[in-house]
Amino acid sequence: MERDIYDEDHEAFRDLVKDFIKRHVTNEAIERWNAEGEIDRATMLAAGEAGLIGLSVPEEFGGAGMLQDYRFRTVVMEETIAAGAGSLAGALGIQDDLAVPYLVHMGTQEQKAKWLPRMATGEIIGALAMTEPGAGSDLRGIKTTAKKVDGGYLVNGSKTFISSGATADILVTFVKTGEGNRPDAFSLVLVESGMEGFEHGKKLHKMGFQGHDTAELSFTDVFVPDENLVGGKEGLGFVQLMMNLPLERLSIAVAGAAAAQAGYDWTVAYAKDREAFGERIIDFQNTRFQIADMSATVDALWAYVDRALLAYKDGKLSAEEAAKVKFWATEREWEVLDAGVQLHGGYGYITEYPIARAFLDARVHRIYGGTNEIMRDIVSRQIAGKR
Ligand SMILES: Cc1cc2nc3c(=O)[nH]c(=O)nc-3n(C[C@H](O)[C@H](O)[C@H](O)COP(=O)(O)OP(=O)(O)OC[C@H]3O[C@@H](n4cnc5c(N)ncnc54)[C@H](O)[C@@H]3O)c2cc1C
Structure with a gap:
C-alpha cells in the first residue's frame, strides 16, 4: 500500500541519506562496528556533516529545526535499517531521540548553547x-x-x-x-x-x-x-522523563515498522532468487501465503505508525497512544521477521544476512523504552480509569 505522509522535502532528504549510506554503510563498516561493538566516531561525525543528526535541534543551534516533525527521523531509520545497519540506526536514534530532546525542550538557554551545536555535528555523543x-x-x-x-x-x-x-x-x-x-x-x-x-x-x-x-x-x-x-x-526529573516518553515510544514503533518493511523486502527478493525442488521458493504456496501475510502486516503497521507520526507532529500523541503503538508495532515486527528468517532457511540464522541481524535486533524492541507489559499496563489503566 502506498504511503502518503511524505512530501518532496522528505524525499529530497531521503536522497541525501541514501547518498550517505552509499559512502559510509558498507559491509566492511558493518562488520567493523559489530567487531568493535560500537559505531566509530568518524562515522558519527560524517553523519553529522551529512545532516543526519540533530534534526530536532533549532537552526540557531546548528540543527535542522524539525522539532516535532519526526518524518525526517523516520526516513533516516528506514534507510539505515534497509541497508542492514540496525546498529547505526540505533546509535543515531539514541542521539536524536533520547539525548538531544532533553536539551532542546527542557534545557536552559546556556545548556542549549553549550551542547546542542556540537551534538548536531556528532562531535558530542549523548x-x-x-x-x-x-x-x-x-x-x-x-x-x-x-x-x-x-x-x-x-x-x-x-x-x-x-x-x-x-x-x-x-x-x-x-x-x-x-x-x-x-x-x-x-x-x-x-x-x-x-x-x-x-x-x-x-x-x-x-x-x-x-x-x-x-x-x-x-x-x-x-x-x-x-x-x-x-x-x-x-x-523536575520525573516530569521531564514523562515529557519525552511519547517520542521515545514512537521512535521504537517506527524502528519496528522499518525493520518489518526491510525484512519483508529482503524475504521477497530471496524467495524469488532461491530455488528448491527445481522451483523458486516463492512458487511454493506456503511461501506465497506467508509473504501475503507479511505484506498485509507491513501495510497495517505503516498505516498505524504513520497515523501516530502525524499525531506527534500535531502535538497530539499522548503517552498512552504512544505506548499502544509501541507494543503493537514491535510485536508485528517480530512476527514478520520471524517469518522472514524461516523463509531464508539456514541462511536466515547466519548473521552475515541482514534478516538474521534484524531479527536479533528486534528482540529488544519489546523490552526497552518500557517493556511491552508496562505499555499494556499504561494503556489498560487509562481505559479502566485507574491512575
Ligand atoms: C539493549 C538495551 C538497551 C537499553 N538502553 C537503555 C538506555 O539507553 N537507557 C536506559 O536508561 N535504559 C536502557 N535500557 C534498559 C531498559 O529500558 C530496561 O531493561 C527495561 O525498561 C526493563 O527494565 P528491567 O530490565 O529492569 O526489567 P524489570 O523491570 O525487572 O522487568 C522484568 C520483567 O517483569 C515485567 N514487569 C515489571 N513490572 C511489571 C508490572 N508492573 N506489570 C507487569 N509486568 C511487569 C517486565 O515486563 C519484564 O518482563 C536498555 C536495555 C537493553 C536491553
Whole structure:
C-alpha cells in the first residue's frame, strides 16, 4: 500500500541519506562496528556533516529545526535499517531521540548553547541513563543520588544497559535529589565523560545491535556543577522523563515498522532468487501465503505508525497512544521477521544476512523504552480509569 505522509522535502532528504549510506554503510563498516561493538566516531561525525543528526535541534543551534516533525527521523531509520545497519540506526536514534530532546525542550538557554551545536555535528555523543541494576520498569526505585553541595551536586550510584554508554560524552542522568519516591524527588543532571569519579563501565555483550555499545556506568562522588542540572531547577526529573516518553515510544514503533518493511523486502527478493525442488521458493504456496501475510502486516503497521507520526507532529500523541503503538508495532515486527528468517532457511540464522541481524535486533524492541507489559499496563489503566 502506498504511503502518503511524505512530501518532496522528505524525499529530497531521503536522497541525501541514501547518498550517505552509499559512502559510509558498507559491509566492511558493518562488520567493523559489530567487531568493535560500537559505531566509530568518524562515522558519527560524517553523519553529522551529512545532516543526519540533530534534526530536532533549532537552526540557531546548528540543527535542522524539525522539532516535532519526526518524518525526517523516520526516513533516516528506514534507510539505515534497509541497508542492514540496525546498529547505526540505533546509535543515531539514541542521539536524536533520547539525548538531544532533553536539551532542546527542557534545557536552559546556556545548556542549549553549550551542547546542542556540537551534538548536531556528532562531535558530542549523548546518552540517557535511567536504568539501574535494581530498577528498570520501576524507575522510581533508583538509588543513584545527587546530594546538594556548594556549587553543584555529588552523584553516587550506578546505571546499567545504557545505550551509547561506553562512547557518550554527555549523559542525561536520572538521579534522586530528594527523599522518598514522589515525582519531585528526582532530577536530571548532565554528567560529562572525564568528570572525576565517573566511569564508563564495561560494554555488555548483547544478542543483537552488536555494533552499538550498551554499557554500565558508575558514579563515585562525581561533582556535577549546578549549571548541569537539566532545566536549571531541581525536582523536575520525573516530569521531564514523562515529557519525552511519547517520542521515545514512537521512535521504537517506527524502528519496528522499518525493520518489518526491510525484512519483508529482503524475504521477497530471496524467495524469488532461491530455488528448491527445481522451483523458486516463492512458487511454493506456503511461501506465497506467508509473504501475503507479511505484506498485509507491513501495510497495517505503516498505516498505524504513520497515523501516530502525524499525531506527534500535531502535538497530539499522548503517552498512552504512544505506548499502544509501541507494543503493537514491535510485536508485528517480530512476527514478520520471524517469518522472514524461516523463509531464508539456514541462511536466515547466519548473521552475515541482514534478516538474521534484524531479527536479533528486534528482540529488544519489546523490552526497552518500557517493556511491552508496562505499555499494556499504561494503556489498560487509562481505559479502566485507574491512575
Ligand atoms: C539493549 C538495551 C538497551 C537499553 N538502553 C537503555 C538506555 O539507553 N537507557 C536506559 O536508561 N535504559 C536502557 N535500557 C534498559 C531498559 O529500558 C530496561 O531493561 C527495561 O525498561 C526493563 O527494565 P528491567 O530490565 O529492569 O526489567 P524489570 O523491570 O525487572 O522487568 C522484568 C520483567 O517483569 C515485567 N514487569 C515489571 N513490572 C511489571 C508490572 N508492573 N506489570 C507487569 N509486568 C511487569 C517486565 O515486563 C519484564 O518482563 C536498555 C536495555 C537493553 C536491553
